[in-house]
Amino acid sequence: MAETTDFFLAVYLLAMGEELTDLQVQPAEVFRFADSPSVQERLDAYRTNTALVNPKIFAREIMKLRQQLQTRHQEAN
Numbered sequence: 861m862a863e864t865t866d867f868f869l870a871v872y873l874l875a876m877g878e879e880l881t882d883l884q885v886q887p888a889e890v891f892r893f894a895d896s897p898s899v900q901e902r903l904d905a906y907r908t909n910t911a912l913v914n915p916k917i918f919a920r921e922i923m924k925l926r927q928q929l930q931t932r933h934q935e936a937n
Contacts, residue, residue: 861881861892861893861894861895862892862893862894862895862899862900862903863890863891863892863893864890864891864893865888865889865890865891866891867889867891867925869891869903869906870891870893870925871918871921871922871925872902872906872911872913872918873891873893873899873902873903874921874924874925875913875914875917875918875920875921876898876902876913878893878894878896878898878899878902879893879894880892880893881893881894883928883929883932885929885932885933885936886936889929
């Protein structure tokens, strides 16, 4: 399982079609993704600044993930 606290990395992975398997908001926001060969390749591309993503899809995934986080935070309180 790939796990990150980096919001924009999570958005990038979602925009690239990776599956978000778990979203934790307490005590910190943690995004977990299913393991796959493509996840590791995308993590490497992100970390080496060679990742490319459709900006419209990226923007849409930002909005979707923010909504999910807001809902989870409300449920946690």
